[in-house]
Amino acid sequence: MALEVAFGVVGLFWALALSAAVVYLLTYVFGPVAGVVFAALSATYIAVGYSTVFFAYKAIKRPELVKPSTAILWSRAALIAAVVSALSANLLYAVSSALLALALYLYAKELAKAAT
Amino acid sequence: MILELEGCVPSFLSAAQAPLAFYGPSNLLAGRFLHLHAGDGLSEFGAPTPRAVEYCIGAGRYAEKLDPPYTLKELLEVLPEELRKKAENSVCLRRAFYLSRVDPRLLKKVKIYVDDPLLLFALEPYMPAYAVGIPGDKRRRAKCGAGQPPPPQLADAEARILPPEEFVDFLYARDILKPVVNPLLVLKLLWRLRRVL
Numbered sequence: 001m002a003l004e005v006a007f008g009v010v011g012l013f014w015a016l017a018l019s020a021a022v023v024y025l026l027t028y029v030f031g032p033v034a035g036v037v038f039a040a041l042s043a044t045y046i047a048v049g050y051s052t053v054f055f056a057y058k059a060i061k062r063p064e065l066v067k068p069s070t071a072i073l074w075s076r077a078a079l080i081a082a083v084v085s086a087l088s089a090n091l092l093y094a095v096s097s098a099l100l101a102l103a104l105y106l107y108a109k110e111l112a113k114a115a116t
Numbered sequence: 117m118i119l120e121l122e123g124c125v126p127s128f129l130s131a132a133q134a135p136l137a138f139y140g141p142s143n144l145l146a147g148r149f150l151h152l153h154a155g156d157g158l159s160e161f162g163a164p165t166p167r168a169v170e171y172c173i174g175a176g177r178y179a180e181k182l183d184p185p186y187t188l189k190e191l192l193e194v195l196p197e198e199l200r201k202k203a204e205n206s207v208c209l210r211r212a213f214y215l216s217r218v219d220p221r222l223l224k225k226v227k228i229y230v231d232d233p234l235l236l237f238a239l240e241p242y243m244p245a246y247a248v249g250i251p252g253d254k255r256r257r258a259k260c261g262a263g264q265p266p267p268p269q270l271a272d273a274e275a276r277i278l279p280p281e282e283f284v285d286f287l288y289a290r291d292i293l294k295p296v297v298n299p300l301l302v303l304k305l306l307w308r309l310r311r312v313l
Binding site for chain 2: 067068069070072073075076105108109111112113115116
């Protein structure tokens with residue numbers, strides 16, 4: 001989770017800069033529609049990405065807030081963020097998100113086992 | 117959603133497509149049905165539907181606030197004082213938690229008859245559910261068929277109740293790609309962050 005916070009902030013900042021450059025390039029070459037579509041897609045990715053970072057930060061500070069349903073939900077979000085990051089070559093954030101997804105999944109299982 | 121049936125129920129049940137779950141008097145059945153039972157067991161972890169919680173302790177609207185899966189402790193936290201006492205001592209609620217972990221994967225191609233309303237509530241998220249004798253969300257008046265409905269044929273079967281860890285696996289794998297294909301779920305995800313922050 002600490003890795004997610006560290007790599008997430010750096011990796012997503014890099015993604016933000018890269019997206020801005022690509023949006024500029026697409027708008028210049030293909031027109032404003034292409035730029036707007038790419039901007040919307042990258043904004044969604046960055047928003048979900050920063051959400052997982054905030055979640056990881058909050059989970060470190062107040063672990064009692066992490067319930068089985070929350071763990072499953074954010075593990076899925078982190079998994080999707082990891083796949084998208086790996087595809088866009090944002091490797092540090094992809095690895096940290098994959099680890100966060102795994103950690104939350106195992107934690108959900110632990111909570112389930114404890115509540116039996 | 118549970119549909120409460122009235123009218124010519126046997127005609128309706130024999131014509132309906134599998135999968136479906138039916139709760140009611142067994143003399144209303146027509147055609148091949150799997151009579152589903154569940155072994156003894158109580159639990160404090162699962163995903164009982166608000167309807168099941170309403171049936172046991174009359175607190176369905178509080179259960180709506182919780183996302184599946186949840187624990188009895190989480191439910192107790194959202195209940196008001198008078199209902200909390202009731203929930204703490206409720207065997208029905210613990211049974212609902214246990215049955216909510218029913219494995220629906222082997223039941224996708226059959227018509228199921230249950231004689232326990234809690235088992236009907238547990239199957240409701242996975243297949244159409246019909247009932248006679250308990251109030252449903254909607255009522256449907258079944259039309260009578262032209263011919264005589266076939267006689268009932270019941271085969272007994274034991275429901276598989278998933279252990280908590282397998283239930284987490286099941287919920288995790290189910291609909292994993294939904295947030296990708298449905299942007300509304302992404303917005304919902306972001307909205308949920310409000311609760312965490």
